[in-house]
Amino acid sequence: MFNIKFIKSNFKYLFFGxxxxxxxxxxxxxxLGIFNPFIREDLNLSHSxxxxxYSIATLVSSLTIIWxxxxxxxxxxxxxxxxxxxxxxxxxVFMSQLSGYxxxxxxxxxxxxxxxxxxxxxxxxxxxxxxxxxRGKALAISWLGLSFGEGxxxxxxxxxxxxxxxxxxxxxxxxxxxxxVLPLIIYLLKNFKDNEAxxxxxxxxxxxxxxxxxxxxxxxxxxxxxxxxxCPPFLITGIFINQIYLxxxxxxxxxxxxxxxxxxxxxxxxxxxxxxxxxxxxSAVKILPFYLVPMIFGxxxxxxxxxxxxxxxxxxxxxxxNGTANVLMTSTWSEIYxxxxxxxxxxxxxxxxxxxxxxxxxxxxxxxxxxxxxxKILLYMLFYTLFSNLLLxxxxxxxxxxxxx
Numbered sequence: 471m472f473n474i475k476f477i478k479s480n481f482k483y484l485f486f487g488x489x490x491x492x493x494x495x496x497x498x499x500x501x502l503g504i505f506n507p508f509i510r511e512d513l514n515l516s517h518s519x520x521x522x523x524y525s526i527a528t529l530v531s532s533l534t535i536i537w538x539x540x541x542x543x544x545x546x547x548x549x550x551x552x553x554x555x556x557x558x559x560x561x562x563v564f565m566s567q568l569s570g571y572x573x574x575x576x577x578x579x580x581x582x583x584x585x586x587x588x589x590x591x592x593x594x595x596x597x598x599x600x601x602x603x604x605r606g607k608a609l610a611i612s613w614l615g616l617s618f619g620e621g622x623x624x625x626x627x628x629x630x631x632x633x634x635x636x637x638x639x640x641x642x643x644x645x646x647x648x649x650x651v652l653p654l655i656i657y658l659l660k661n662f663k664d665n666e667a668x669x670x671x672x673x674x675x676x677x678x679x680x681x682x683x684x685x686x687x688x689x690x691x692x693x694x695x696x697x698x699x700x701c702p703p704f705l706i707t708g709i710f711i712n713q714i715y716l717x718x719x720x721x722x723x724x725x726x727x728x729x730x731x732x733x734x735x736x737x738x739x740x741x742x743x744x745x746x747x748x749x750x751x752x753s754a755v756k757i758l759p760f761y762l763v764p765m766i767f768g769x770x771x772x773x774x775x776x777x778x779x780x781x782x783x784x785x786x787x788x789x790x791x792n793g794t795a796n797v798l799m800t801s802t803w804s805e806i807y808x809x810x811x812x813x814x815x816x817x818x819x820x821x822x823x824x825x826x827x828x829x830x831x832x833x834x835x836x837x838x839x840x841x842x843x844x845x846k847i848l849l850y851m852l853f854y855t856l857f858s859n860l861l862l863x864x865x866x867x868x869x870x871x872x873x874x875x
Contacts, residue, residue, distance in 0.1 A: 487612025495619030497585015539817025610746025680808035741793030754801035
């Protein structure tokens, strides 16, 4: 799965993808959540007030990505990546000077937009455009950056919070971005040719239909696939934010919570690499009908079995789907709709995914406040996943590669 020769010969581009997904950590919920109590204490916010601000900022950022995300198709990759990096640097500086509610809305908006949104968008879109034959491997390696961030940043930040005021940590983050990340981006893309992938396509004498975003939005199979695309981010966000309630209400011991997350992290990394290999071997379209199956198994196990190992197995199966999704969906869009307008097409799906992660806490909170048990919530999640997979299967034969002879 790890092809050393492939990594050596493409190290600069792969490291660029890795670096961008790592930096997306600074706008991810797992990272921003660490600062939650300190921000609420400084601004005298309740949990619901902070949650409301976070959701509003995330929703607005999801709408902005639709417009800004397509610009990666119009500008040179290095210029676009530098713009995103400088914007994330500015967002970190802005957060370090936090002074009020309005300030917080804009700070979270910028971090979610340029961190979670455009850093990962730039990485995935560029990997899909640069690599044709080894697209799956390239995406799998680049997404290890986020896994690396999830593995080291929480512990690092928690330790720093013991010795530094939280705002000073954001100054350190800003310094890291401008002093280390920005020069690396410029160096790694120094000799990159933006039309390199199109030249490769011409060499093998293939005609490729490159769909426009307008054409995609008129394509019925796009809407049959959409629920399956939104399923993992929507449900996993709801699970993570309400993990304590779901564990306790289901009768699972909280002692297994940390172990479950460790199993989740390890499985995500493994599934990234395995799915990347399988996509290159069989194609994304052929893997597509099976990618939600592990999550379905996870829900079935959590509902039917009350073993102490149920939560660990549940998180393992959910991680298989999540890890696969990170690689699979970008490869799928590239195979079905072509690469030329991939940024514009992905910006729609990224926007909807961010939008779903903003709505998920609200809906899950409503279900919990309404008195639904973990069993019923897991059952509803199972029904949604089955429905998404069924819609996908209805149109699976129409998902054909755009390459024609």
